[in-house]
Structures are given as C-alpha cells and as structure tokens.
Amino acid sequence: xxxxxxxxxxxxxxxxxxxxxxxxxxxxxxxxxxxxxxxxxxxxxxxxxxxxxxxxxxxxxxxxxxxxxxxxxxxxxxxxxxxxxxxxxxxxxxxxxxxxxxxxxxxxxxxxxxxxxxxxxxxxxxxxxxxxxxxxxxxxxxxxxxxxxxxxxxxxxxxxxxxxxxxxxxxxxxxxxxxxxxxxxxxxxxxxxxxxxxxxxxxxxxxxxxxxxxxxxxxxxxxxxxxxxxxxxxxxxxxxxxxxxxxxxxxxxxxxxxxxxxxxxxxxxxxxxxxxxxxxxxxxxxxx
Amino acid sequence: xxxxxxxxxxxxxxxxxxxxxxxxxxxxxxxxxxxxxxxxxxxxxxxxxxxxxxxxxxxxxxxxxxxxxxxxxxxxxxxxxxxxxxxxxxxxxxxxxxxxxxxxxxxxxxxxxxxxxxxxxxxxxxxxxxxxxxxxxxxxxxxxxxxxxxxxxxxxxxxxxxxxxxxxxxxxxxxxxxxxxxxxxxxxxxxxxxxxxxxxxxxxxxxxxxxxxxxxxxxxxxxxxxxxxxxxxxxxxxxxxxxxxxxxxxxxxxxxxxxxxxxxxxxxxxxxxxxxxxxxxxxxxxxxxxxxxxxxxxxxxxxxxxxxxxxxxxxxxxxxxxxxxxxxxxxxxxxxxxxxxxxxxxxxxxxxxxxxxxxxxxxxxxxxxxxxxxxxxxxxxxxxxxxxxxxxxxxxxxxxxxxxxxxxxxxxxxxxxxxxxxxxxxxxxxxxxxxxxxxxxxxxxxxxxxxxxxxxxxxxxxxxxxxxxxxxxxxxxxxxxxxxxxxxxxxxxxxxxxxxxxxxxxxxxxxxxxxxxxxxxxxxxxxxxxxxx
Numbered sequence: 049x050x051x052x053x054x055x056x057x058x059x060x061x062x063x064x065x066x067x068x069x070x071x072x073x074x075x076x077x078x079x080x081x082x083x084x085x086x087x088x089x090x091x092x093x094x095x096x097x098x099x100x101x102x103x104x105x106x107x108x109x110x111x112x113x114x115x116x117x118x119x120x121x122x123x124x125x126x127x128x129x130x131x132x133x134x135x136x137x138x139x140x141x142x143x144x145x146x147x148x149x150x151x152x153x154x155x156x157x158x159x160x161x162x163x164x165x166x167x168x169x170x171x172x173x174x175x176x177x178x179x180x181x182x183x184x185x186x187x188x189x190x191x192x193x194x195x196x197x198x199x200x201x202x203x204x205x206x207x208x209x210x211x212x213x214x215x216x217x218x219x220x221x222x223x224x225x226x227x228x229x230x231x232x233x234x235x236x237x238x239x240x241x242x243x244x245x246x247x248x249x250x251x252x253x254x255x256x257x258x259x260x261x262x263x264x265x266x267x268x269x270x271x272x273x274x275x276x277x278x279x280x281x282x283x284x285x286x287x288x289x290x291x292x293x294x295x296x297x298x299x300x301x302x303x304x305x306x307x308x309x310x311x312x313x314x315x316x317x318x319x320x321x322x323x324x325x326x327x328x329x330x331x332x333x334x335x336x
Numbered sequence: 337x338x339x340x341x342x343x344x345x346x347x348x349x350x351x352x353x354x355x356x357x358x359x360x361x362x363x364x365x366x367x368x369x370x371x372x373x374x375x376x377x378x379x380x381x382x383x384x385x386x387x388x389x390x391x392x393x394x395x396x397x398x399x400x401x402x403x404x405x406x407x408x409x410x411x412x413x414x415x416x417x418x419x420x421x422x423x424x425x426x427x428x429x430x431x432x433x434x435x436x437x438x439x440x441x442x443x444x445x446x447x448x449x450x451x452x453x454x455x456x457x458x459x460x461x462x463x464x465x466x467x468x469x470x471x472x473x474x475x476x477x478x479x480x481x482x483x484x485x486x487x488x489x490x491x492x493x494x495x496x497x498x499x500x501x502x503x504x505x506x507x508x509x510x511x512x513x514x515x516x517x518x519x520x521x522x523x524x525x526x527x528x529x530x531x532x533x534x535x536x537x538x539x540x541x542x543x544x545x546x547x548x549x550x551x552x553x554x555x556x557x558x559x560x561x562x563x564x565x566x567x568x569x570x571x572x573x574x575x576x577x578x579x580x581x582x583x584x585x586x587x588x589x590x591x592x593x594x595x596x597x598x599x600x601x602x603x604x605x606x607x608x609x610x611x612x613x614x615x616x617x618x619x620x621x622x623x624x625x626x627x628x629x630x631x632x633x634x635x636x637x638x639x640x641x642x643x644x645x646x647x648x649x650x651x652x653x654x655x656x657x658x659x660x661x662x663x664x665x666x667x668x669x670x671x672x673x674x675x676x677x678x679x680x681x682x683x684x685x686x687x688x689x690x691x692x693x694x695x696x697x698x699x700x701x702x703x704x705x706x707x708x709x710x711x712x713x714x715x716x717x718x719x720x721x722x723x724x725x726x727x728x729x730x731x732x733x734x735x736x737x738x739x740x741x742x743x744x745x746x747x748x749x750x751x752x753x754x755x756x757x758x759x760x761x762x763x764x765x766x767x768x769x770x771x772x773x774x775x776x777x778x779x780x781x782x783x784x785x786x787x788x789x790x791x792x793x794x795x796x797x798x799x800x801x802x803x804x805x806x807x808x809x810x811x812x813x814x815x816x817x818x819x820x821x822x823x824x825x826x827x828x829x830x831x832x833x834x835x836x837x838x839x840x841x842x843x844x845x846x847x848x849x850x851x852x853x854x855x856x857x858x859x860x861x862x863x864x865x866x867x868x869x
Contacts, residue, residue, distance in 0.1 A: 135752060142660065170754035180745035183768050192763070193753040242749070249753060 118298035173246035181230035216244035236267025395837035631815030638720025647731030682793030707809030738772020
C-alpha cells in the first residue's frame with residue numbers, strides 16, 4: 049500500500065509545487081479518481097532520537113492533501129517531535145537525528161542531505177504553541193517571509209498583507225494600525241497574526257503546534273473557526289492536547305503514546321469507535 | 337547558635353533561641369552585617385565624590401586669580417603683539433611647506449638632481465628669508481616687553497608668597513617674625529607705565545613691518561607648476577588677511593585696561609574651552625582641557641571603531657553559529673583578555689605593536705593609506721588598537737548577553753518562514769537585541785575612556801590638539817589624554833597649587849563623562865527590557 053501511494057505521488061509531481069500555482073498538483077493527471085484521498089506526506093517507519101533518547105518508534109503514517117490531521121496524545125508522546133520533522137525544525141536542536149525510515153512530501157525525501165531546507169520551510173509553514181510575532185510592526189511581520197524571498201514591490205506587499213490578514217480573520221481588527229507593533233495585540237490576535245504570517249508565503253502545508261494552548265476559550269474558538277476556512281486552501285497538521293478541539297476541527301486523527309503511533313483513522317472513528325483499547329481509554333479521559 | 341528549648345513533645349510551637357549580641361537577635365545581627373556592607377560602599381562613594389569636588393572646586397577661584405595676574409602684570413598686553421608675531425611664524429611655516437613641495441616637484445616630476453633642484457630654489461629661498469626677517473621690528477619689541485612683564489609678575493608672585501608666609505607665621509603665633517616679613521604692595525599703574533609707553537614704538541614697528549611685508553610680497557617668485565601657483569596665491573591671500581588684522585591689534589593695545597575685572601565665567605570657559613594646556617611655563621600657565629578631551633575622544637573613537645565589529649561580531653558568532661565545543665573554547669579566551677594587566681598591554685604596545693604598525697606603515701604598497709608612512713611610533717592609532725583589545729571583552733560579554741535575551745521563539749519563527757541563518761541574524765536577532773548591543777558599546781566606551789595605563793604609555797603624550805586638516809591621517813599623530821595627564825602630573829605637583837586643582841577638575845570631568853555614559857547605557861537597557869515584553 050505504501051509503495052503504491054508513493055508511485056502515485058512521485059509520478060505527477062517530482063518536485064514540490066511552486067507556491068504561485070496552488071491548484072497544479074491536485075489536478076495533476078494520473079493521480080487516480082479520488083483526489084480527496086491523495087497522500088501528501090508519507091511517513092515510513094521512522095525512528096527519531098534526541099541524542100541517545102529515542103523519541104519516535106517506527107512511525108508510519110500518510111497525511112492527505114487538503115485535510116486537517118490532528119495529532120493527539122499525552123505530553124511527551126512525540127507528536128510535536130514528529131510535526132517538527134515535517135519542516136526540519138529539529139535541525140535547530142543539536143544531536144537530533146532520524147535513525148531509520150523516511151519522510152516524503154510529494155515523493156521527495158525531505159531528510160536527504162541535499163534537500164534545500166530553506167525551500168522546504170517556505171512550502172511548509174508553521175504556527176507555534178506560544179504566539180511569537182517579531183518585535184516589529186504588524187505589517188512587517190506579515191511581509192517578513194516575502195521580503196526574504198526578495199519581494200519588494202510595495203503594491204504587491206500591501207496586497208498580500210490584506211489578503212493574509214483577511215485569511216486569518218484579523219483584517220477588520222488591525223487594518224487601522226498596521227504599522228504598530230505586533231506585540232501590542234492580545235494573545236489571540238497575536239496567534240492569528242502568526243497564522244497570517246505563515247499563510248502570507250503561500251505554503252502548501254501548515255503545521256500547528258498546539259496553537260490554542262495559551263489562549264482563552266473565545267480566542268480558541270476564533271482560531272478553530274479559522275482552521276475551518278483554511279482547510280480548503282491548505283493541508284493542516286495540528287498537534288493538540290484538547291480532544292474536543294481535535295474532534296471539532298480535524299478530518300483524521302492520530303493517537304500517539306510513548307513515541308508510538310497507536311491508532312490513526314478518521315476522526316469520527318477515533319472518538320466514536322476506537323479500535324485500540326488505549327485509544328479508547330485516552331479519548332474517554334481515563335488517562336493522559 | 338544558642339540551643340533552643342530542649343525537644344519537648346508537649347510543645348508544638350518551637351521557641352526562638354535566646355541568643356543575644358549587644359541586645360540584638362541573630363536575625364538582627366545578620367541584617368546589620370549585610371546592611372553594613374552596603375552602607376560602607378555607599379559612604380566610600382560619597383567620600384570620593386566629596387573629596388573630588390572639594391579639591392577640584394578651588395580651581396576656578398585660583399584660575400581667576402591666575403587670569404587676573406596675567407592681566408595686571410601686562411602679560412595680556414604683550415600677548416596681543418606676540419600673537420601677531422606667532423601668526424607670522426605660522427605663515428613662514430606655510431612657506432617652508434611650499435618649498436618642500438617645489439623641491440619634490442623638481443626632483444620627481446622634472447627629474448633634476450638634488451643640487452640642481454636646490455639651485456632652482458635659490459630665488460625662492462631668498463624670498464622666504466626676506467619674508468622671515470620682515471618681522472624683526474616686532475620681534476625686538478616683544479622680547480623687550482616680555483622681560484619687563486615677566487619681572488612684574490615675578491615680583492607679584494614673591495609678594496604673594498610672602499603674604500602666605502606671614503599668614504602661616506601668624507597662625508602659629510609668631511607675631512614678631514610675621515611683622516618682620518615686609519610686604520610692599522605692587523603698584524601696577526606705575527609698573528605698567530613703561531610698558532604702555534611703548535605704544536608709539538609699536539605703532540612705528542608695526543607700520544615698518546607692514547611696509548617690509550608688502551615690499552617682500554610684491555616680489556614673490558613665480559611657481560613652476562599651476563598647482564604650486566595656486567598655493568602661492570593662497571599664501572598671498574592669507575597675508576592680505578593677516579595684514580588687514582593689524583589695525584585691530586593696535587586698537588586692542590590702545591583700549592587695553594589693566595584694571596578691567598576678569599569675569600567669573602572666564603575662569604570656567606578658559607578651562608573648558610581653552611586650547612592650551614601649558615604648565616610650569618616662564619610666561620603664563622594655561623589650563624585648557626580641550627587638547628586632552630580631544631585626545632581622549634580620538635583614542636576612544638579609534639578603539640571603538642576597531643572593537644565594535646570585533647566584539648559584536650564574535651558575540652553573534654558565539655551566540656548564533658558556534659558549536660558548543662567552539663563556545664567552550666572561544667568564550668573564556670575572549671574573556672581572558674580582560675585579565676591582562678593594562679600596564680602589560682601598554683608595554684606590549686610600546687615594544688611590539690608600535691614598532692609593527694610603524695614598520696607596516698612604511699611598506700611601499702600601503703602608502704595610499706592616509707597618514708602612512710609615519711615615524712611617530714606612539715600615536716592615536718597604537719593606543720586605539722590596544723584600547724580596542726580592552727574594550728572587546730566588555731562589548732563581547734554584554735552583547736552576548738543581549739543576544740541571549742532574544743527569545744528563541746523569534747529565531748524559530750524566522751527559520752520556519754524560510755529564512756537563512758544570516759537573514760535571521762540580520763533581520764531578527766540583531767534588531768531585537770540592538771538596544772542591548774548599543775548599551776554594550778557604550779559601556780565599552782566608558783571602559784576605554786577611563787583607561788589610563790595604556791594611553792599613558794602608548795598615546796605619545798604630546799599635549800596639543802592634533803592637526804585635523806590632515807584628514808584621516810590625524811590618527812597617526814600623538815596626543816595626550818585626560819587620564820594620562822592626571823597619572824603623569826599628579827605625582828609632581830605642589831599640593832594645593834592651581835595645577836594640582838586643575839588635575840582634580842580634569843578628574844571631575846572624567847567622572848561626569850563616565851557617569852553620563854553609564855547612565856545612558858542603563859537607560860537604553862531598561863527601555864529594551866520593556867520593548868521585548
């Protein structure tokens with residue numbers, strides 16, 4: 049099954065899709081009759097180590113395009129570690145390595161040494177647990193990624209700022225103070241600013257690492273609402289501690305425990321009809 | 337510790353021990369001990385400040401007296417004429433510079449032999465000689481007047497000393513001996529009469545001088561090259577301006593009044609804006625701090641220009657790029673620099689760096705560098721290079737702290753948006769820690785401005801404002817600094833003399849300068865903490 053889906057993804061798109069052509073890959077020829085089930089990220093028997101400590105044990109999982117996939121599990125189960133493998137943020141931590149297996153995005157093994165990590169991160173955006181806008185203005189926060197890519201056309205930047213802030217449902221709240229510091233916003237607004245910043249560079253995938261854990265319920269509701277609107281344009285992988293959140297937002301859910309993938313299925317099945325007794329114990333609140 | 341009540345099962349609450357020292361409990365003793373330490377350091381600081389001010393504040397009164405004597409004894413009067421003579425000397429130097437240029441032109445551009453080049457300049461030398469001699473009438477007058485006024489001043493000083501002697505004798509009760517000290521007040525009007533009487537002689541001398549000057553200038557030789565001719569024209573123009581100033585000198589002499597009071601502000605301004613620091617002079621002592629301030633500032637500036645890139649750059653490397661192994665090696669190394677005693681650094685500067693830099697400046701293909709080649713081994717550049725070494729650990733450590741305070745989340749967010757390491761450093765890390773880095777630089781500046789031993793040994797110790805017309809080459813000139821002058825002269829001055837107090841005032845100035853720098857640095861750091869939130 050794994051080999052077959054690899055063949056599928058390798059054939060139409062040997063390189064990552066350029067951000068300016070968001071619809072190109074999904075309509076690529078030969079990808080089968082059901083585009084909804086197209087695999088975007090293929091994780092194949094991955095073992096991951098922090099120095100001598102093994103954090104992930106033999107994880108295999110395929111994440112589908114234009115779906116919201118939730119990773120749940122108790123603290124320290126490895127879900128954030130796996131998420132950070134997708135844009136190689138673990139490279140920033142000394143002594144981390146993938147000992148076995150591979151992670152492929154559209155058939156490209158992203159951990160090969162010759163992969164352009166900078167390019168990868170442009171395609172795979174990330175939103176962090178603690179909102180971290182730069183100590184710059186709102187406008188500069190949004191345009192940061194584009195400016196890195198050498199975009200300096202004022203009209204284009206203005207357009208992207210408005211589009212991204214609208215996309216992150218923040219435009220109406222900040223349109224009159226675009227040039228004030230991003231740190232002056234409330235916690236929830238800051239997190240949506242971070243989402244706007246991530247979508248400004250038009251990534252294909254957005255990784256969210258517990259994006260609501262530091263937010264109050266109202267702000268959380270807004271971010272969740274936002275996820276619902278973003279799912280049509282982006283593939284979203286979200287790590288969360290909040291099981292209701294996983295149930296509300298995601299199409300598929302993966303349950304991790306002690307660095308192992310216990311169960312991965314449609315969200316409805318995970319919560320209504322879990323196959324594994326450990327999953328059932330966790331989602332019903334008996335541990336974790 | 338006194339033993340507390342013996343364990344008794346029936347008592348749940350433990351009683352405090354009954355230990356007492358001078359009626360204080362143990363807690364009070366601890367409080368007094370540590371609080372006392374804090375108080376002692378504050379008292380010491382207060383005492384230092386107090387003595388600095390007490391010793392220094394007397395300077396301004398003495399300086400005013402000094403200026404008053406300068407006027408009463410007629411030195412000021414003579415200096416009007418002397419300035420005229422000095423300006424002529426400056427113009428003569430211009431002329432000798434022009435000769436060197438002509439000579440170079442003849443030997444290099446025209447390829448004449450040395451003898452031939454000298455021969456070609458015979459006409460010019462004749463002109464320069466006549467120009468130099470033209471000041472003769474003025475020179476004679478000045479030297480006569482100098483002798484007379486110095487004598488007046490001398491008598492006045494002796495009289496002042498006698499007054500002091502009498503006061504001291506009276507203070508110890510030796511009234512008979514005190515009465516024996518004869519004090520004849522100096523009648524300045526009578527003393528100055530012969531000096532003021534030279535005014536007609538001056539008018540004559542000045543007119544004579546102007547006539548001779550005009551005659552000489554009319555016969556100025558033509559220059560062999562256009563560039564040199566421009567300089568000659570400039571010389572003519574400077575002379576015209578110079579001679580136009582003659583009536584003003586005469587007017588100054590005519591209106592001069594020995595009894596005009598010296599304004600109090602002049603006691604301050606002659607110190608703060610005085611361009612001469614001249615001590616133990618037979619003529620008049622000047623305590624103008626500008627040459628020292630300029631020296632300190634120039635040396636510190638050169639030091640910062642070198643130290644800021646080194647310190648900040650290595651801090652960025654250690655904080656953002658280096659592997660843990662490199663960090664473990666490099667950090668202690670840089671911090672170790674501050675352990676080198678500054679006198680050792682100064683010695684190194686004299687023995688090694690000064691020599692090496694001079695040798696480097698004499699390398700032929702480096703002659704395009706401004707100021708190269710130079711012959712003064714000890715100068716602003718040498719001292720600046722060594723001071724940079726002293727500032728680097730300070731700047732490095734504080735800048736590294738500032739970089740460390742940048743939340744890791746900023747870095748991660750930047751990387752997650754596809755920034756390279758360099759982009760992240762330049763666009764996120766450095767701007768976010770900029771105020772910390774600026775305050776690190778300021779504290780480095782404070783460190784450098786207060787440094788004494790290195791500048792004393794390596795700055796060249798020439799008390800003069802460097803010649804800024806040389807452009808960037810100014811950094812190859814020797815200077816003296818505020819710290820250096822205190823260290824050098826404090827050991828030799830008479831306690832309580834004006835010179836002694838002047839050094840204290842220089843110390844006060846340094847104190848305020850350091851205070852201002854430290855205060856600015858702290859303000860910036862505080863603002864920075866708030867902005868990161």
